[in-house]
Amino acid sequence: DTGVSQNPRHKITKRGQNVTFRCDPISEHNRLYWYRQTLGQGPEFLTYFQNEAQLEKSRLLSDRFSAERPKGSFSTLEIQRTEQGDSAMYLCASRKLSGQGDTEAFFGQGTRLTVV
C-alpha cells in the first residue's frame, strides 16, 4: 500500500499523559499536513511541512503540541499533558508540490485519540 499511513489508528490515554502519533506520507510528496477533526466539524489545520521545514503552525495549536519531520519523510505529532479537549481524530495528509498548480492532497486514515 503506497498511500498515507498513520499509526496508531486508535489511542486511549489518561489525562495528563503524553502521546505521539506518526505519519508516513506518500514517498515522493514534499508537503505534509496535520489536521484535527471533531465530530460534525471539518478538518481544522494544525501545521504543515515542506520537506523537513515547518512552514506554518496554527495559532490554535498550544505549546503542548509539537510536530517534527526530521528527515523530510515521516512526521510525528506529540501532545504533552493531554486534556479531554484534545480528544479528536488527527489526520495527516501529503501532496507533491509542483509548478503546475495545486495537486490533490491524500489523507491517511487518521489516529483517533480519546483522553479519559
Added chain:
Amino acid sequence: RKEVEQDPGPFNVPEGATVAFNCTYSNSASQSFFWYRQDCRKEPKLLMSVYSSGNEDGRFTAQLNRASQYISLLIRDSKLSDSATYLCVVIKAAGNKLTFGGGTRVLVKP
C-alpha cells in the same frame, strides 16, 4: 467569520433527485478550490477540483463564482451511495494549507 463556510445540512434527497449546495469563502485572493467527500469515520477523499470555467464529472458539476466568492456542487440522479459529507476546500496560494469548510451532509433515501 469563518474563512470557509458551508450549510451543515443534512440535505435529505430522494434517490434519483438533484441536490445542490454552496460554499462561501472570505479571502478574495484564494486561488484553488476543491470538493472532498468524507464518509462516516473515514478520511476525506478528493471528489473534484473546481475550475474557473466550471467543470463536470459524470453526475457531479462544480462551479466557481469569484465575484460572489462561492463555489457550488450539484449532484444529479442521486444514488444511495452519494450519502456522505461533502467538504469544501480552499487554498489561498499554491502549495499552501488546505482550509476546509465544516462540511455539508447529504442523505440520499430510497
